[in-house]
Amino acid sequence: MSARVSPSAARADTSRQAQKERTREAILAAALELSQSQGFAQTSLRQVARHAGVVPTAFYRHFASMDELGLALVEQSFGTLRAMIRDAQRDPETFADIIDASAEILVRVVKQNKAHFGFVARERNSGSEAVRQAIQRELELFISELAVVLARLPHLDTWSAEDVKLASGLFVRNMVYRAEQVVQMPDGRPDLEEEIKRKARREMRLIVLGFEKWDSHSG
Amino acid sequence: MSARVSPSAARADTSRQAQKERTREAILAAALELSQSQGFAQTSLRQVARHAGVVPTAFYRHFASMDELGLALVEQSFGTLRAMIRDAQRDPETFADIIDASAEILVRVVKQNKAHFGFVARERNSGSEAVRQAIQRELELFISELAVVLARLPHLDTWSAEDVKLASGLFVRNMVYRAEQVVQMPDGRPDLEEEIKRKARREMRLIVLGFEKWDSHSG
DNA sequence: ACTTTGAGTGTACGCTCGTGCACTGAAGCA
DNA sequence: TGCTTCAGTGCACGAGCGTACACTCAAAGT
Structure with missing residues (x-):
């Protein structure tokens, strides 16, 4: 070697x-x-x-088979997703307003990688057994990774690990949904793009409000 | 068979x-x-x-074609979904604790209709153009219908129509996700079933807490 | 009692498919 | 230099596909 x-x-x-x-x-x-x-x-x-x-x-x-090709594509696609997170964490804008930044980055990166995100969205529920399991596993891993980031946020820093993961799951699933919309979005429609960003922001804000109350709630 | x-x-x-x-x-x-x-x-x-x-x-x-068959299956599946909502609204338990009842009904009905719910989950992103559009449309319609129900709840009765729909969308998307899990759940595992219900309840509660704060929020 | 209708049959066609097998020819090595 | 390795070729096969076309024969309509 x-x-x-x-x-x-x-x-x-x-x-x-x-x-x-x-x-x-x-x-x-x-x-x-x-x-x-x-x-x-x-x-x-x-x-x-x-x-x-x-x-x-x-x-x-x-x-050896199309199935093996599919697994390679899953790996490639989640590489793209991880790169997105890494960039987001480097961007100083992220800490200024995490929600605005998240919506912005989400739409931009998904639009630049429609093929990969579309692949994940499609095959998540309809791929072969092996491909589907690989995607679920990667998505779970991603939720855990995001949970680590979220755990450092105000309000969430006192939560149990399970609660933070619950919040992370809610975020990721909404991001997945909005990503599906971006993938299906026709090109050259900045109005639709803004609409998606706006909705994503409002949803995230609603969830964050829940965070703030959860503190004094389950005490 | x-x-x-x-x-x-x-x-x-x-x-x-x-x-x-x-x-x-x-x-x-x-x-x-x-x-x-x-x-x-x-x-x-x-x-x-x-x-x-x-x-x-x-x-x-x-x-006339497999595509037409697919559309008929979409219709059949959403018939099942609507029946679920109708039953839920008839059940007096629903008003006692809407969250507990929702989690209960969700798991029970999806388990009884795995084929239909699985079909929708799978084909929502991967079906033919026509099937995919039919599912998206039905899902949007369902979100609007749920919004009408939600609008009568405390805290939400003063919200704008758009805000209620946003909340409804969050609920439906989480229900879709948990339904996907129920469909993939192996038979005879009441422990997994309880776990899904528990998570669904906690998620809904977190979102509802957001509702309560949104009231006093600028909007 | 008759004709008509149309749900279901049976055959036959030209495709595309995955894959087994024997091959070629250039890169890489001794 | 000559031998080995192996990525890519070319062909052949059996199987499954959608669907065109001519058909049967019982229920429905008269």
Whole structure:
């Protein structure tokens, strides 16, 4: 196991494993695009291969089955989601008004990654058993991660871990719903976009008001 | 479960239209059952016909396409949902503690109609264009109907129509999510069932606390 | 008693599908 | 340099698909 990729820059790498990687990416991209219009389950191995510019049997050099491809797409998609959170936490605007910033970031990032978020939304309930479970698991993980962030907020810093997770779940599920709307939104409609942001903000505010009262409530 | 309906058997009604209706129901039931295990889009016309006990071409005597069948299933499913609301409003228990009653009714009714609720959850994001739009429309309608009920509750009776709908939307989306969980729940696990009810109750309570504060909030 | 109607049948067609198998030819290594 | 490896090719197969078309035969209408 020596260092694989030699640092010869400039022109395209013609090495064997680099070419293989390129084909793999082409297959992933093809599957993602075809999924957008017809759903992953209706996307055939042959369609993917055709779109990626390879012969059907070449598919098997990269994935043992369409199911395995699906799992790779889940991983890719949640990579995008995690990048979104990381960016949000770096952005100083986030701490100024966490709700406004969240709505803003949500719409912007989902719009930039419609394919990935659309994939998750679609396959969450309708994918194969393996894909569905992978998504549920990642989503649970994401709720837990957000809970850690929320736990540092005023009002929530005294809550039990379970209560914070409940709040996190409410937020994530609403974000998922609004993300679904953004994915389905036609291009070039800033009015719809603003409407979604506005609704997302109001919903989050309503939930936050619940937070504030929960403090003195279950004491 | 092939549900062949033979016209020769001893039967209450052997009239032509009654027999046709029976076959139509068999097709709907077959499609619903096959959808549960493999999704509606992966269910072929031939599979449905086989399951319903008719020859493939007989399918066309009832539906012009699988898409039309899908729309009929949407209608059937939301009929079930509306029946749930009607029952809930009749039940005196509902007014004693609306949250406890809602959680109870939600789990009970969804468990009794896993096929219909599962169909809606699955096809809401992944069905054909027509099916997806039909579900979104029905869901919007349902949110509006629930809003009318909510508008009569304390705290909410002074809210604007838009605010009530926002609250209704939050409730419905959480119910949809918990319904998805009930559908995926394995049989004979009253512990999981109780856990879902408990979480649903706590979420609803948190949202209701938001209601109470929203009153005195600027809006 | 007759004709008409139409739900359901049976055959046959041209597709696309996943996948097994033998292959090619360039990259990579000794 | 010559040998090995393996990503990608090309072909062939059996199976399932949607649906066109001509049909049967009992209920419904006259």
